[in-house]
Amino acid sequence: MNKIDPRFTVQFIAQKDGQLLREALQEWRISKRALTAIKFDGGLLTVNGVERNVRYILQLGDCVEVTFPPEEKSDGLAVEHGDLTIVYEDEAILVVDKPAHQNTIPSREHPTGSIANMVCGHFQQQGLASTAHIVTRLDRDTSGLLCIAKHAHIHHLTGLAQRSREISRKYEAIVHGHVEQDSQSIVAPIGRNEMSIIEREVRADGQYAHTDVTVLKRFFLDSEPMTYIRLQLHTGRTHQIRVHMAYLGHPLVGDDLYGGSRRSIDRQALHCVSLDMAHPLTNEPLQFTSMLTNDILRLLG
Template identity: 75%
Template sequence: MSHSWQMNNMDTRFTLKFLADKDGQLLREALAQWQISKRALTAIKFEGGLLTVNGLEQNVRYPLHIGDQVEVKFPPEEKSEGLTIEYGKLSVIYEDEALLVLDKPAHQSTIPSREHPTKSIANDVCGYFEQQGLASTVHVVTRLDRDTSGLLCIAKHAHIHHLMGLAQRLGNVSREYEAIVHGHLAEDWQSIIAPIGRKDSSIIEREVREDGQYAHTDVTVLKRFAVEGEPMTHIRLKLHTGRTHQIRVHMSYVGHPLIGDDLYGGSRKHINRQALHCVSLSLQHPLTKDIMYFTSSLKDDMQQILNN
């Protein structure tokens, strides 16, 4: 199997091209092998997509021959209702026809919420896509809390989002963070495995609880230091699962809440947000299958604490 993707000025629909490698295989079976979801096929059929073999439109029951050129045109996407198009500044680390990797500042939501309905990354990406003439909406692959800074990944199309979801379940998307926490951690390395669920008394707060979802975080100490006599530790964290507030909850659970994280027991004396930054993101590209690795430096507010 080989494939490529294209966008052209005449047709803004996302298009994938494949080369058939089995005689007699039904187009439906080949599309499943190429990881085109049933949902995508339904959208292609009813929402303005197109399936062609050697340039001629065919249905999914068409029998393929080795060397047939299959083209899949996905329908244009419409943004979610309530997602306002805005044109804020984006810090683009990497971009191609499939993926957008951004460096998110602190104090900006990834997606709109009731408290912050505008000025999110998603709002700005909608505007960015519109300026590119891209018939797509925002598909967040790796999300960050509003006050967490660093790398996040967005898929430019529903099919790419589907492929990235499969990759995440296989462990082919990896993120590492750096944080500054209260106190000195006793061990240079530890693995925290503790289930996380929503706190009964809050719609926002999470906690470690027996009936929670499995959550696993590895913690490596980078530096133990003190600011104005207060002990702190600079740590690096690897996520094996992606639960809401996972790092914040786990570090609070082991008695070392993040500096600035007043929701989970941290103090805001030295910084006005949780001191947490996504420093690295590695993934397998959903189309080329190349392994890609991105890094991001700590923001000034965290760096300032470390320099004290």
């Protein structure tokens, strides 16, 4: 009985006559790092079923198969088995709905129990030779949708999509005070606060950061003014929404790191409600949504 090859494989059809395989692979967005791994770590390049190197000259219609070497999980990333709320899964990506109070990846304070740990367990059960490649990370106390690539090549493709802003994420949050403008863009650079290893702040020498804010509802909770807002990220800086809203003078409810109060909720009231992207292999448009969690809904009454 033949053993199933656990290695990840993609196929392409040559579109040009006389093109070097190396040039075609570059057009098909196979990274140089991946080609090095294929050459030295147990991958394979074939043309019409015959092993070839990158100097091979292609003919129109040739079938090229790229087999990536098996991946090893990162050192220190323990395989754990636990509950994952899976929204979507195929051979390339996994989209999960993350609860609050769970790390996306392990930290010094929380070395186990993260989404990444659980994903490694999930992959192990599938017999998948891969590790957890996080595409869209969420803070520990932020809930909602996050995307994981199943292979390094898929992670490379989704990284290219993120840099060209082809992955769109929307969040909903509740902030202190009544935000005056119904819609606005916050474009303010974010960098590390020199007095803290965790905290970020708006600072002139920070990285470009852009957040769009739309007011959904202004209300009072126990006579305190609050605003329910939707946010769209155009960049993905650490703590971006939390920093930008604090900078605006409206910190997230529950976000005591950036000036919010935990009187009504024990974490920042922030949830990733939608994730839109093109499938990294088929280019098919994918749209995912997630309902607000009960602790945030309670604030809205």
